[in-house]
């Protein structure tokens with residue numbers, strides 16, 4: 577599988593593998609990027625970045641460091657492959673009940689939240705409150721992965737194929753997403769399936785990412801939107817379901833409006849080991865990994881790839897928080913208690 581002259585074999589060309597290829601390329605390293613050519617959650621993701629997330633209206637983990645790093649990285653790749661990848665959007669966070677709105681308002685001045693807040697705005701009909709946030713946007717994941725693959729293919733550094741564990745040679749770096757977690761190579765996981773619709777609608781707000789009703793709506797341009805998403809922990813396959821479609825249609829109806837046409841429906845599995853915190857490091861059976869990007873691969877993949885490349889090439893170890901060895905020790909300690 578690995579070329580004898582190639583130093584590193586990157587297994588998997590999702591967001592993690594693509595970012596790592598760029599990070600090794602920048603450092604002048606010799607590598608082969610391989611992907612089986614189907615499946616994986618990066619092929620499904622909406623690429624959205626939303627700085628303040630969830631029911632509790634909390635900043636994404638270390639976003640103040642990872643967002644500027646990610647944006648600088650995407651801009652550099654944009655220049656290299658001559659395609660627009662990052663589309664900035666203000667985020668409109670909507671509250672559907674007084675309770676939810678009170679919770680949001682109580683946090684607007686918190687030091688970790690305030691820098692992302694533009695201000696309260698008049699809520700659209702049917703909503704109790706709305707706040708506009710800065711720092712959001714969407715990565716065109718398809719353009720990023722296709723453009724990067726073409727670039728590396730042109731240099732003879734990409735090949736399509738399945739690489740069974742351990743067959744990538746001593747310098748194998750597994751960037752295999754949920755497929756690897758579900759094969760049990762990283763211990764117990766918390767992967768979650770998600771379904772997403774692409775819809776066409778006339779007259780919807782194309783100037784904001786909208787968050788509310790337990791979901792999100794991301795404009796794609798030309799009256800097309802991506803809307804999601806479901807969370808399912810038991811049936812971890814990549815098959816769209818009627819139930820998932822119904823749930824996402826409900827979200828679309830709340831966030832956009834009742835009139836829309838579904839033009840796409842996909843499902844994927846989010847790679848999760850510990851919340852949405854990614855991990856990098858050596859694997860016990862040999863080789864290296866980046867995984868567990870959770871539901872925030874667009875935000876964390878560039879920073880994680882840079883840390884791993886710097887570990888591999890310059891020997892600089894990352895902070896223990898993202899070190900897979902530390903995670904394994906901690907989870908074994910938890911199990912034995």
Ligand SMILES: Cc1cc2nc3c(=O)[nH]c(=O)nc-3n(C[C@H](O)[C@H](O)[C@H](O)COP(=O)(O)OP(=O)(O)OC[C@H]3O[C@@H](n4cnc5c(N)ncnc54)[C@H](O)[C@@H]3O)c2cc1C
Nearest residue numbers: 588590591592612616617618623624739753770844873874
């Ligand atoms: C419905 C849904 C919506 C999402 N929306 C967003 C969003 O808006 N914003 C965001 O940031 N994140 C989002 N995510 C999360 C995002 O998809 C992940 O964080 C990210 O894509 C994970 O990237 P990865 O490279 O680790 O894994 P993957 O994308 O799964 O990539 C792994 C790649 O490795 C390949 N592979 C695996 N095993 C092998 C092997 N043995 N040999 C060769 N190739 C192999 C796979 O085919 C795949 O191409 C969403 C996820 C889902 C499911």
